[in-house]
Each structure stands twice: as C-alpha cells, then as structure tokens.
Amino acid sequence: MGREFVYTGVFDEVDAALGEKFSDIIFGEDAELLSQAENAQPALLAASIAAFRAYGDASLPRSDSYVLGHSMGEISALVAAGSLELGAAAKFLRLRGLAMKRAAKGAMLACLGLAIEEVREIAEGINGLYIANDNCPGQVVVSGTEEAVAKAADAFTAAGAKRAVKLAVTVPAHCPLMEPAAREVEKLLADIKLLTPKTPFVSNATALPESNPEVIKQHLVKQMTHGVRFRECVQFLASAGVDTAIEFGSGSVLSGLVKRTAEGIKAFPIEKKEDINVLS
DSSP states (O other), X not given: XXXXXXXXXXXXXXXXXXXXXXXXXXXXXXXXXXXXXXXXXXXXXXXXXXHHHHHHHTTOOOXXXXXXXXXXXXXXXXXXXXXXXXXXXXXXXHHHHHHHHHHOOOEXXXXXXXXXXXXXXXXXXXXXXXXXXXXXXXXXXXXXOHHHHHHHHXXXXXXXXXXXXXXXXXXXXXXXXXXXXXXXXXXXXXXXXXXXXXXXXXXXTTSSEEOOHHHHHHHHHHHHHSOBOHHHHHHHXXXXXXXXXXXXXXXXXXXXXXXXXXXXOEEEEEOSHHHHHHTO
C-alpha cells in the first residue's frame, strides 16, 4: 500500500496528524488490524495521495478535468483537488471509521450479473436491505442487516445472478443503518475547513460536479446513509468527453469499474513507480 512512494512524505504527514507511527500499521503484517475501519480508511487515503504526489513529481503533461472518489475515496479526491488538507483528512477518516463501527452491525453483499433495476426491485421486497454501491453495469452492492443480506443472496441467485458474494465487513455502509454515524460525521465536518476544489469534484451523491464547499459537506453526510452512484459518475465523465482515467492508491478495482462502464475511457491504475512510466 504505497510503500514505493514513501519518498513523497505523505506517510510522515499522516503519522504526525494522527499522533502515532500509523505507517507501521500500513506496512505491517497485521491484516486484521489494518482492515478495521478506523485504520483502513486513513491508510487508503495515505496510499492514494502518495501515488498522486508521485505522479505529480514525474512532471508529466496533464490536464485534470475532474476528480472522483468511491465512498471514502471522495476524501482522497478532495485532498487531490486542493480542497482539504491531508492531515485534517486523515484525522477525519479515522473518526469516520470509528463512528461507522459504533453505528450498527450488519453485512454487505455484491451481486454480479443483475441490472440495477432488478437488484432494486428485490431489495425493496426485503426488509432491512438497501442498495449501497451501484458500481458498474452488472455489479451492485447491497447493505443491511445480517438476516436481510442472507435473504438477498438466495433471492439474487434465484433471479439469475452470476454470483452473490458476501463482503468481509461487519459494517453495513451507505444505508439508513448508518444514520447515527451520519450525525457524527456532520458534526465533524462542521469544524473542518473545506476550500473550493481547484479541479471539479464529481459527487457520489448526485453523480454531478459540485464546487460549493458547504454543499460538498452535505453530500459527504448524505453518502453515509445513501448509495454510492459510481456508475452514474463514470457515465457523467464519459458524457463530458473524458477519455482517460487515472486511479491512485491500492489496487485496480476502480479502473475495472470504469472500463466496464464506459468503453471510451482508458483507465490506468498507479500502484508502483513503473505504472507512472506507462503514462510518460
């Protein structure tokens, strides 16, 4: 997770902001500790911004049209856009993760092979089940109580889904069960200085660009209890003429989602130094 980009200074900044050697958790071998929400979220932020800075240090020709994140990745996108200071973002994500753990226990399930309309119809018939992520055509994640998610797995399979995969999480993100966390996040954001993004920020809540810092804060709160509209975000980028997307951070999942949503957009994940050379 970004080890090759330690020279950017990002991990030192995050350590200082959190008041501990947090990078030891990021680069350590305790996967269970790292996977806890209060650690995973600032860790992903650090990896994303380290890769982003490394790309900037390469001084490649660039024309940034928009920034976009998925779920907590919106915070990374706002840092990249100059809207939010890195240290403040790290502290916010740690507290956001803790708030989510306190809010509710539940489960999440990825449905592969059904359209969003089919998933929505099934979800509306199961009490305690909600659409959490509309990731790309044929990939939708639902969230809710353990009982509701178990029912959904059988219902999706019966409806013809290729797979129904339970995610390794205990927090039902992006659904009304996160209302207590949303209220905490709202209070946290009230004390955070957010500037107008230097690059247009596409919101998960509306799948449209937003520049007003106060409205962005409202969207970040809404995101806690409503689904992530990532497929629509990518479709907006395609309609706006975007032909290249660069993913910064750990893994290439979002690049895959972009490719499956918009054939006209080439997607490049940046995880290692050699990945930057591909774009030179």
